[in-house]
Amino acid sequence: MPVETEPVETKDRPPGSGGLQLRGITKRFGSLTATDAVDLDIRPGEIHCLLGENGAGKSTLMNVLYGLLQPDDGQILIDGAPRHFSNPKQAMAAGIGMVHQHFMLVEVFSVAENLVLGREHGVAGLLDMASARRTVQVLSDRYNFQVDPDALVEQLPVGVQQRVEILKALANDATYLIFDEPTAVLTPQEIDELMAVMRSLRDEGKAIVFITHKLREVRAIADRITVMRRGRVVGHAQPTDSESQLAEMMVGRAVSLTVDKQPPRKGDVRLVIEGVSVASPNGALAVDDLDLEVAGGEIVCIAGVQGNGQTELAEALLGITPVSRGRVLLDGRDITGLNPKQTIDSGIGFVPEDRQHDGFVGTFTVAENLVLNHFDEKPFARGMALNLGAIRQNAEDRVGEFDIRTQSIDTPVSSLSGGNQQKVVLARELSRPLSLLIANQPTRGVDVGAIEFLHTRLVQERDRGTAVVIVSTELDEVAALADRIAVMYRGAIVGIVGPETSREALGLMMAGVPAEEAKAMAATGSTSTGTPTDGQPSEGRPPS
Template sequence: MSTTTHSAPVLHLEGITKRFGSLTANDSITLDITPGRIHCLLGENGAGKSTLMNVLFGLLEADEGRITIGDQPLLAKGPKEAMDAGIGMVHQHFMLIPVFTVAENMVLGSEPGRAGLLSISDARARVRELSERYKLDVDPDALVEDLPVGLQQRVEILKALAGGARYLILDEPTAVLTPQEIDELMAVMRALRDEGRAIVFITHKLREVKEVADDITVIRRGKVVGQATPDASETELASMMVGRDVSLQVSKAPARPGEPRLVLDGVTVAAPSGAVAVDDLSLTVRGGEIVVIAGVQGNGQTELAEALLGTLPVAIGTVTLDGVDITDAPPAETLRAGLGYVPEDRRRDGFVGEFSIAQNLVINNLREFANRGNLRLDAIEANAIERIEEFDIRTSSHTAPLNSLSGGNQQKVVLARELSRDLSLLLANQPTRGVDVGAIEFLHKRIVAERDAGTAVLIISTELEEVESLADSIAVMYRGRIVGIVPPDTPREVLGLMMAGVSYEDAIAGREGSGE
């Protein structure tokens, strides 16, 4: 905890309410942000954390409530007024111009006299000064598009600091970082706190909250449901987030792998842009095992999943499922061959939101529910009632549109539909993204049960806790290649190095050389 004497006043949010039509995203939220402290806003995706900070940063206007800095009201009609008041925000999706240099990005939006950025040369000097002070190691002349994601995030932080931010908001900042980059970010946050700045850390990751927080506010469904201290257990924090007791551990017996079911041999896939996304990748998944592909987002995982489904062509190599070549098969054939598919973006690719739950549960298997070209509505209804009970889908009726369900219940519908067929392979890309802790617990149990039934399971996940909990083996992916396949008890530092492209042997040697 900081012992710095800080002169900046407390930033106070009182009774902030923000509505979008009938949805109340923020419901009378009151919060103090204190200089010299790291304040974690903890809550599930969709809880209202980012909406609240977008109000603070001037991107949204509150319907009710007020914001003050000390005893002065903050009247931010946009980000410029918020920045002028000393508020900076690093968004989950970076706001940088890729073809500009770091220094050029720093100058953008800076009028003469503001923040001292009068020229590119001044900006270069400022980048070097701030980089040295906070050990950020950013080259002012580097093109942003050439920087890895972790360094791009540092540029965003530098830009906020150069603008004079005394209150710095970090929105889900660890989502695209390796474990080592997360550790480095934590060190930067502590350094900024100890200098007397206020840090707001928006996250849903319990481990990171406990590691870095001074104050914790838990938000659920748009409301503050409690305050906590860093010595609260992860189980206690999870219960506050969800509103009931949950288990954070995946209970599973040791895997009993059988015969190879999915075999990829030298697979190369081009992204829609034409760039090689999957590069000479070979991988085998056996029945009765869960292989999890780990890696930072954007290293070819999405293209690999789409190629296995059949929506992207395989340029080189072969894909077989239970000995049948499905390399060039369209999605309808891969599904009939026994592929169950949970897409990365369920809203775009996983369901039709305006259709009912019952319709979505059969949408890719209509042949089974038709007779001479006519849908058997009684069978569709009976199937829906059975799946709703089996998968604990929280809904008032099977006729309700899928859009009316929470994210976790939407994902249960997608998984229920896929697991209602006899599968050779379950392919799930980010299976618990945007899902509450309670639903994660259920989804993980069902995935393990499918493994135990003899199905080959291939998971793609950027969440290390999920990787470690579900995997029988971990395949680390970097720039379209499998860097190595390792057991689930592999140390996080080793996984982090591999996620940055280091071989397993070199990662082990590096860890031992550092004395860890």
């Protein structure tokens, strides 16, 4: 199909490789200052880690550099010359590429077709797909990506899709590459492969900015580390610094990175999942004939790369999503088909994956959010009227017990930090006796200090005899909290293992390898899943 052609210009790129500097970059959103007079030097031949918790201003800063946002103050310099980028196309022309956390790919297009998006040029208005294929092949061979130019993106494993994102940046001859939280949807093996690619790019003279909040990854890959907190640069660190030192810089105080817990005192089985299947909105099975039992007094963590049915399973247990087949028993009672209000009344506490969308009402006060699921029952209601005194007393008690940092119990929850919002959600769910607690990504977007507190409360709930199910994509969190780990892949549990299981074995299981085979492969150092990059599984192995 003929297309209007408009190639990305590169003629304005300054010569030399003197580096890129951000000076005094300030970006405001209303009354919120997302970045406050930030200085940053980015040098070719170096991996510069930008470390900080969610909301620290890391992504905002890089979005300014990439032309997605316009700064309110400050300037960008390349080789000493001031530059201004009104849009990403101008940033790309200046040699800046960005690999986004959420892939910017058209899934029904091929790799080569995705490569020419935004840089379409050819003869007589026709796309030069032959040139695009050659570019993919040349770059793929140079960096050992093993990407088929004609493969449809939707058929590629997640790790390979990320390589396509990198190819898009390299095809524009990017000198400065920004990786924004690139490991969020990868298995440990894919993370290792990504880091090898980043080192290769660095050694070729590229400048890498690696945005993350994961301390382990920073220490493994960084040449330099800049730490941000609340929109400001608060210091610089070395890769040899300990995780505790890095965490203290991020939070501003000493924090414990270990979970203090005793072996579980397991009671009777409280949750039984028998042959449960759950359909996704498009009709495909998101959960496929799944069996699981969880006893009182234990934490079972459900691990896996996001998108393998974990969220659908959690929502089916609460009654948000209907169960297609099978049944769910809680303390011997069949709760299959109950609605969320009924499952909550039966003794289920639920911490949703997206707290802002499903966990609270942002315009409601702290006090109101703390009784959302029982505001119409005693002691919070008297007939048709609310008992405001009881609601306020409950809020005062919960704010103190859960160390919720708020100006008052009448403050809207939307104005709290992410960690304090999550404390409100958890405080509400743990304010009554539970048979089962389901926590989906319980520490996502939460600072290290709040994580320490939330982990402690989850273990305390286990020790009360509650059955606890935690869904998490963070392997460090899984290993710290779990008494047993159930790994999900494509809607099924590929194995249930103990928390002592190696990261390598867990990573293989997350790619679909059965538990015993994964352990054997990890023990011998063979961690390849044998997954090809053309979207088709190798014999005996599903694609990751």
